Amino acid sequence: MSGFQRYKKILDLFSEDRISWTVSEISNELKTPSSTIYRIVREMVVAEFLESAAGSYFRLGPAFIKYNRTINLSDPLIRAGQPFLEKLASENPIVSVNVLARLYGNKVMCVADYKSPFFKNNTSYQKGKLMPLIYGATSRAIIMQITGRRLDELINSEKFFSVDEKNSFLEGLKVDRKKGYCFTQGQVDKGLIGFAVSISNKKLGIEASLSSIFNSSDFLLEHEPIIYANLTSYGLLVEKYINEIFNDIQNYHHKPN
Template sequence: MASRILQVLSLFRRDSGPWTVEGIAREMGVSQSSAYRDVQDLSRAGFLDPVTGAGYVLGPAFIEYDRLLRQSDPLIPIASQTMHRLLEDTTQSATAILCRRYRDTVMCVHQEHGAAPHPSTTYERGVAMPLFVGASSKVVLAHLDDRALKRIYLDNETTIRARLKLPDWKAFKAEVREIRKAGFVATVSEVAEGRCGIAAPVLVNKQVIAGISLVFDSAELKDGAPEQFRDAIVAAAQHISEAVAEGGTFVAR
C-alpha cells in the first residue's frame, strides 16, 4: 500500500495534474476502487486536494512540510547569509543559488537575488537539472566517487556524448576530474542562452553536500568578472563548508 501511495504522488512529477481517479487507475494499472481508496487516504492527509472536474492536485501538506524542511535544515540559514555576502562582493546583478544532489539530478534548495536588475533564472527552489548540465550540476558531479560517476555516465551515455561532445567514458571522467582539481567550474549558455554560471562545491569530510553558484548575464564577461567572481564563490563555498562542519553554527567572516 505504501509503495502504491508513493506511485500516485510520483504521477505529479510527470504531469502536475489535475489527475482523475480514472486516470490514476489507468496509469498505475489498478482498479478504480483501489485508486479511489489511495486518493482518499492522500486527501485526508492533505497531500491531495480535489478540484472542479473530479480531479485532484497536490495539497497543502506539501507546503507545511516544505516549511518544516526549511526550519530543520542547518545548511540553508548558514548559506543564506554567505550568499548575501557573495552578492555584495561580486555583483547585485546576479542570483546566488544553492543546490543539492537529488537522485540523479541537482536540485535548487535556496536562492538569493541581487538588489539590482538581474537576468531571470530557471533554477528556482525545487527545480531539478541533469547532473551534467550547468555549473551548479557539474561542480557536484565532479566530486562524486568513480563508482557513482560511472553509473551516471552509463545511464546517460547518449545524452552526454551529444550535449558535452565527449566521445567516451575516459574523456568524460577526465573532464569532471579537471573540474574537481580546479575547485570550481564556469559555464556559458548551458542552461539558458546568454547566462553564465560559476560554481564551487560545499564539502564536509571530503564529501560533496551541495554546490553554490552565481548566475549572471554574459555581458559581465566584458569587465573581466569571472576571475573576481571565481575567487569570491570559492571562498563562499569554503566558508559554508567550515560552518556546517562545525555543527551548523554560522561563523562570520
C-alpha cells in the same frame, strides 16, 4: 505496487506539466482499478497530501508547504548556506543568481537561491526543480567531488551523444577538480554563464555546490578573479557553518536528560 511506493507513484504524477488528475486518469495511468485508487487518494486527502479541486480533479495538498518549512529549518546545507546567498550576490561585480544545489537521486536540485534585485533573465535553477546532472556549472561542482563507482553509476544514468562526449566530460571534470571551481557557458540557459564551487561534508553526507549565474552580456574577463574569490570564500564559510551545525546537533543530542 506496495509499501510507500504505492503512495509515491501517485504523488509523482503531479508535476509542473500536469498539476491535477482525476481518479480515473490516475487509474488508467497506473493500470490499477479505480476502487483502489479512490481508497488511496481518500487517505492522502485526509492527510492533506492531496486536495480535491473542482470538477473531480485532485492536486497536491498543503502538507508539503508545512514539511517544506521544517526542511528549511533542519537541512544543514540550507541552514548554513541560505544566509550567505544575499551577501554573495551583493559582492559580485555584476547582477547574479546565486544557488545552493545538491544531489537528488540522479539529478541535481536547487535547495536555496537568491537573485539580485535587478537581474532580468530567468534561470532554470529554481528551488525544488530537478536539473540535469552533467550540464551547467552548478551541477559540475557537485559531480566533480564524486569519484569511483558512484561517479560511474551517476554518469551512466545520463545519455551522452557519443563516447567522445562522455570522455571529454570526464576529462573536463579532472581539470575542474584541480582548478577548484567550474565555469560553463550557456549549457543550461542560453545567454547565461555559471561559476560554481563544491560544498561537501563527509560526516553529514553532503555533496552540494554553491554557484553564481550571470548574464553573459554583463560579463567581462576582469570579473572572473572577483567572482572566483567570492565563491571560494563563501564556499568555505558555508562548509564551516555546516560543521558548526553538525557540532550543535551532536551536543544537543548528547545532553543529559
